[in-house]
Amino acid sequence: MLFDYATYKVIWWCFVGVLLIGFALTDGFDFGVGMSLPFLGKNDAERRVIINTIGPTWEGNQTWFIAAGGCLFAAWPLVYAAAFSGFYIALMLCLFALFFRPVGFDYRSKIADPRWRNAWDWGLFTGGFVPPLIFGVAFGNLLQGVPFAYDDTMRMSYSGDFLGLLNPFGLLAGVLSVAMLAMHGATFLHQKTEGDIARRARSLAIWAAALTMLLFSAAGVWIATGIDGYRIDTMPDVNSSFMPVAKTVLQARGAWLDNYTRYPLTQAFPVAAIAGAALVMLLSARRHTVSAFLASGxxxxxxxxxxxxxxxPFIMPSSLAPGSSLTAWDAVASHKSLGVMFWVVVVMLPIIVIYTSWVYRVVRGKVTLEHIRDNEHTAY
Incomplete structure (x- = not known):
């Protein structure tokens, strides 16, 4: 193997993080555009313009979602099993919401009936709004801990329910997720459209960026002062796997800030999050559309x-039995599996990035009302 087992565990933490960021950046603005469709498009032609800004690329963007899910299953099988058991209803709602996207894109404009098209517009809104909300709520609950535990035979039990996920902090995280992707989608629309649509997208970007800053700051204060974080008291053997109970975990107020003290460079992340949203407001107001989109990203x-x-290193903390928490050290696949998949990612990830870049180069430029009129039967 190229690296030892502990190094592969850290590498795969980074790989999954890269894939989640890629998903948030690419499919994220698709979600943002979808959730803004019924509000930024005031008539059928304008809504078709909005749809066609993402129509050629949304399926390719979901590659990041599929890749992240596949890597989660392959690299962290215990996390995959626990998450899909504990968050089953939430994930099914997300899946059903996503069903509206392919059908909505392909069939929305095939019948020139206002009722038909309006119904699919709200379907695309659902497909853009519900997944970010659920993903945000899920992350909010991860930070609080999930009520699961392993017994001595490594059988997992889960004592929560769907309504328990809808707690105040979880909902705050969900709304933050919606706000930041609404900002991202609005900056994308601002630079892909013109006229009234661009003007409305500009206003949405500014307001969504302000809301993102407010909610992100509120979540940070809440985590620091009102939520017990997790820290490992007795480290497991970094060369072991599938043994989450072989460690001691403590809960303490402010423990989620430990890494920011231990690794001061990480403090740049929350600063960049606030600075990026502030730049979106400034650059959008000055109509620097591409720069605003990059700041949003x-x-x-x-x-x-x-x-x-x-x-x-926590991936899925347990509020029921903190020692059962799943971490990057003990919830991973075997050394050989991580090594083989490492080369798969090293080969495939650049291909995905290069292909995605090429596609966006091909479809660059603005989508206009004239484009829709000239391509009445081929545009979405």
Whole structure:
């Protein structure tokens, strides 16, 4: 093997983080555009313009989602099993909401009936709004701990329910997720459209960026002062796997800030998250559309990195039995599996990045009302 087992565990933490950031940056603005569709498009032609800004690329963007889910299953099988058991209803709601996207894109404009098209517009809104909300609520609950535990035979029990996920901090995290992707989608629309649509997208970007800053700051204060974080008291053997109970974990107020003290460079993440959102407001107001979109991406990526830096090495903390918490050290696949998958990622990730970059180069430029009129039967 190229690296020892402990090094592969850290590498795979980073790999999954990169894939989640890639998902948030690419599919994230798709979600943002979808959730803004019924509000930024005031008539059928304008809504078709909005849909066609993401129509050619949304399926490719979901590659990041599929890759992240596949890596979660392959690299952290215990996390995959625990998450899909504990969050089953929430994930099914997310899946059903996502069903509206492919059908909505493909069939929305095939019948020239206002009722038909309006119904699919709200379907696309659902497909853009519900997944970010659920993902945010899930992250909010991870930071509080999930009520599961392992017994001596490594059988897992889960004592929570769906309504328990809808706690105040979980909902705050969910709304933050929606706000930041609404910001990201609005900055994308601002630079891909013109006229009234661009003007409305600009206003949405500014307001969503302000809300993102407010909610992110509130979540940070809440985590520091009102939520017990987790820290490992007795480290497990870093060369072991599938033994989450072989460690001691303590809960303490402010423990999620430990890594920011231990690794001062990580403090740049929350600063960049706030700075990125502030730049979105400034650059959007001055109509620097591409720069505003890049600033939005900086803010979104930094928010994900802020959560990841705070939680490391925890992946899925347990509120029921803290010692059962799943971490990067003990919830991973075997040394050989991580080594083989390492090369798969090293080969495939650059291909995905290069192909995605090429696609966006091909479809660059603005989508206009004239484009829709000239391509009445081929545009979405």
């Amino acid at each position: 900086l803010s979104v990526a930094s928010i994900v990195l802020t959560a990841g830096a705070a939680m490391f």
